[in-house]
Amino acid sequence: MAACCPLNTGKLNIKKMAYDKFTTLTSSVVPLPIENVDTDQIIPARFLKATTRDGFGDNLFRDWRYNGDNTPKEDFILNNPIYTGKILLGGKNFGSGSSREHAAWAVYDYGFRCVVSSFFADIFKNNCLNIGVLPVQISPEFSNEIFEAVYADPKTEVEIDLKAQTITLLSSGTKESFDINGYKKDNMLNGFDDIDYLQNMKSEIEAFTESRPF
Amino acid sequence: MSSTLFDKVWDSHVVRNIADGPDVFYIDRHLIHEVTSPVAFVGLKSRGLSVLYPDRTFAVADHNTPTINQHLPVEDPLSANQLKTLEDNANQYGISHWGLGHQNNGIVHVVGPENGITLPGATIVCGDSHTSTHGAFGAIAFGIGTSEVEMVLTTQCIMQPKPKKMRISINGPLSKGVTPKDVGLYIISQLTTSGATGYFVEYAGDVFENMTMEGRMTVCNLSIEMGARGGMIAPDEKTFEYIKGRAMTPKGADWDKAMTYWKTLKTDEDATFDKELVFNAADIEPMITYGTNPGMGMGISKNIPSAESVEGGKSTYDKSLAYMGYAENESMIGKKIDYVFIGSCTNGRIEDFRAFASIVKGRKKADNVTAWLVPGSHIVEAKIKEEGLLDIFETAGFVLREPGCSACLAMNDDKVPAGKYAVSTSNRNFEGRQGPGSRTLLASPLVAAAAAVTGVVTDPRDLL
Numbered sequence: 001m002a003a004c005c006p007l008n009t010g011k012l013n014i015k016k017m018a019y020d021k022f023t024t025l026t027s028s029v030v031p032l033p034i035e036n037v038d039t040d041q042i043i044p045a046r047f048l049k050a051t052t053r054d055g056f057g058d059n060l061f062r063d064w065r066y067n068g069d070n071t072p073k074e075d076f077i078l079n080n081p082i083y084t085g086k087i088l089l090g091g092k093n094f095g096s097g098s099s100r101e102h103a104a105w106a107v108y109d110y111g112f113r114c115v116v117s118s119f120f121a122d123i124f125k126n127n128c129l130n131i132g133v134l135p136v137q138i139s140p141e142f143s144n145e146i147f148e149a150v151y152a153d154p155k156t157e158v159e160i161d162l163k164a165q166t167i168t169l170l171s172s173g174t175k176e177s178f179d180i181n182g183y184k185k186d187n188m189l190n191g192f193d194d195i196d197y198l199q200n201m202k203s204e205i206e207a208f209t210e211s212r213p214f
Numbered sequence: 215m216s217s218t219l220f221d222k223v224w225d226s227h228v229v230r231n232i233a234d235g236p237d238v239f240y241i242d243r244h245l246i247h248e249v250t251s252p253v254a255f256v257g258l259k260s261r262g263l264s265v266l267y268p269d270r271t272f273a274v275a276d277h278n279t280p281t282i283n284q285h286l287p288v289e290d291p292l293s294a295n296q297l298k299t300l301e302d303n304a305n306q307y308g309i310s311h312w313g314l315g316h317q318n319n320g321i322v323h324v325v326g327p328e329n330g331i332t333l334p335g336a337t338i339v340c341g342d343s344h345t346s347t348h349g350a351f352g353a354i355a356f357g358i359g360t361s362e363v364e365m366v367l368t369t370q371c372i373m374q375p376k377p378k379k380m381r382i383s384i385n386g387p388l389s390k391g392v393t394p395k396d397v398g399l400y401i402i403s404q405l406t407t408s409g410a411t412g413y414f415v416e417y418a419g420d421v422f423e424n425m426t427m428e429g430r431m432t433v434c435n436l437s438i439e440m441g442a443r444g445g446m447i448a449p450d451e452k453t454f455e456y457i458k459g460r461a462m463t464p465k466g467a468d469w470d471k472a473m474t475y476w477k478t479l480k481t482d483e484d485a486t487f488d489k490e491l492v493f494n495a496a497d498i499e500p501m502i503t504y505g506t507n508p509g510m511g512m513g514i515s516k517n518i519p520s521a522e523s524v525e526g527g528k529s530t531y532d533k534s535l536a537y538m539g540y541a542e543n544e545s546m547i548g549k550k551i552d553y554v555f556i557g558s559c560t561n562g563r564i565e566d567f568r569a570f571a572s573i574v575k576g577r578k579k580a581d582n583v584t585a586w587l588v589p590g591s592h593i594v595e596a597k598i599k600e601e602g603l604l605d606i607f608e609t610a611g612f613v614l615r616e617p618g619c620s621a622c623l624a625m626n627d628d629k630v631p632a633g634k635y636a637v638s639t640s641n642r643n644f645e646g647r648q649g650p651g652s653r654t655l656l657a658s659p660l661v662a663a664a665a666a667v668t669g670v671v672t673d674p675r676d677l678l
């Protein structure tokens with residue numbers, strides 16, 4: 001990997017780990033074959049009134065998951081006990097719409113560590129990387145293959161190797177590599193976040209501020 | 215090397231470039247509100263960090279504030295708690311706070327420009343995706359997540375890879391009844407909601423040059439709805455005229471110095487973009503959306519397109535139309551409306567209320583319509599009164615509410631009931647955006663006004 005590992009120099013004053021390290025993940029998959037899933041569906045606005053970061057998983061996909069009287073909607077995939085796992089497989093253009101980071105928290109808090117899709121909305125992807133959820137973008141063909149494999153056998157497992165940047169459908173051996181920038185990758189592998197990095201360059205930032213015209 | 219407007223502003227804000235990583239990107243102005251900031255402060259406190267430059271952050275209460283009886287205590291305990299948390303955090307860290315009842319209060323993206331926080335060549339972020347609004351001034355402005363809010367508070371920087379560049383040019387005169395909102399909805403309908411993902415957009419051409427600052431804000435505001443990180447328009451005399459003398463703009467010698475810099479903020483002639491799109495102003499008519507994302511829009515006189523002609527797959531399309539209770543190839547004209555909302559950071563400025571008034575003047579609100587007229591700020595509210603628009607509204611049977619985000623995201627009591635139809639001047643028509651089960655038709659203030667007085671979807675050109 002490129003020489004961008006300032007987080008490993010030991011110079012940083014890390015107060016706490018931002019989230020759990022992510023190295024490899026082997027898990028069954030929860031399929032959500034819907035395109036353009038927007039963050040209003042992932043976590044409806046009325047749940048944004050919290051002032052802490054806990055408990056969002058309960059309201060993940062709230063209006064798709066529950067009826068108005070809070071009884072579960074049986075036909076929604078998250079309510080189907082045969083599909084479990086730490087990987088959420090979404091349709092194309094996952095996470096569009098509002099920039100709310102709560103959407104990523106909800107995904108994380110529910111227990112997913114990885115979202116796989118053939119296309120992600122920008123801000124959602126960024127938010128995920130900031131909080132320890134790995135977004136893995138794959139080809140539409142591979143996405144279809146995993147959907148089919150999971151429908152055929154809900155126990156089908158997918159392996160994600162962050163170091164090697166690969167995703168493998170274990171039943172067929174189909175493997176693809178995915179993109180992630182080196183900096184974010186290091187952060188995820190180490191459980192660090194951007195604040196840890198920025199804290200270490202305060203004097204450079206202060207000098208820059210002096211040069212600003214307004 | 216020739217460069218674009220975007221390059222010029224971006225490059226001058228890079229504190230450090232990380233190899234194979236993002237830029238450490240400096241933020242001049244940071245806006246916070248009650249919904250996305252509390253958790254950022256929790257993060258700060260748990261790490262024992264402080265706010266580096268409190269005078270570069272501005273706190274505004276807007277997302278879940280009530281739009282009536284703002285002088286009374288907020289009833290919803292969760293909203294009240296968020297508002298109180300914002301105030302406490304602002305006070306604790308020495309950040310200016312424009313809470314409920316403050317004369318500068320309003321929607322964060324409306325009050326920023328009004329008070330001169332928004333400047334050409336500045337970088338502006340907020341934990342709200344429609345921060346792109348401020349791009350109208352030649353600023354780089356975009357929405358960030360709560361982790362990034364925390365970063366800006368404590369280091370005045372965020373980590374950002376530089377986006378790709380797109381230019382959208384539109385030339386020619388706009389037709390009668392076509393507003394900046396229609397231009398925005400038209401572009402999104404052409405690009406789809408993901409067509410500009412990964413890009414930062416510059417709007418160019420005489421359509422944008424001829425727009426007022428309010429109109430430019432409406433267009434830049436909608437950039438995010440086609441997936442773009444943000445959108446911007448080169449500053450010109452109109453821009454300088456707008457910002458001059460506002461509370462927080464540079465004064466005296468600082469103004470002159472800033473002007474010298476601001477005048478360099480345009481794309482060089484031979485600069486290149488990663489993508490260039492050109493549209494023709496004559497192709498744009500008043501727009502309306504028929505589906506559940508902002509890309510599902512069309513000219514108001516057209517019929518709902520068939521599934522084959524729409525991106526996103528047939529299942530998404532069918533689901534969307536079923537939710538709306540509409541069918542392929544239907545006309546939208548004459549469809550019954552239950553609610554009309556004029557407001558939001560897209561269309562909550564004075565120009566929007568003038569447009570609304572131009573149609574409701576001398577007419578009456580339709581009996582079947584509940585209308586919410588929500589100014590974007592107290593300053594807008596005052597202008598509405600000053601210009602005599604309030605009289606026009608009241609004579610026509612409308613009530614003016616107090617400023618806030620209101621039915622744009624329905625976090626307060628302004629919720630459209632399940633199954634009801636709302637013509638809304640806001641920016642998102644997602645399922646349930648305006649209340650669980652609500653059905654939203656995005657449109658301009660003129661289309662909203664036409665619906666408000668007729669009770670059905672109506673071509674505003676018939677009433678102008």
Ligand code: SF4
Pocket residue numbers: 276277321322323342343344558559560618619622623640641
């Ligand atoms: S009016 Fe709507 S889009 Fe604008 S800041 Fe408020 S909630 Fe966000």
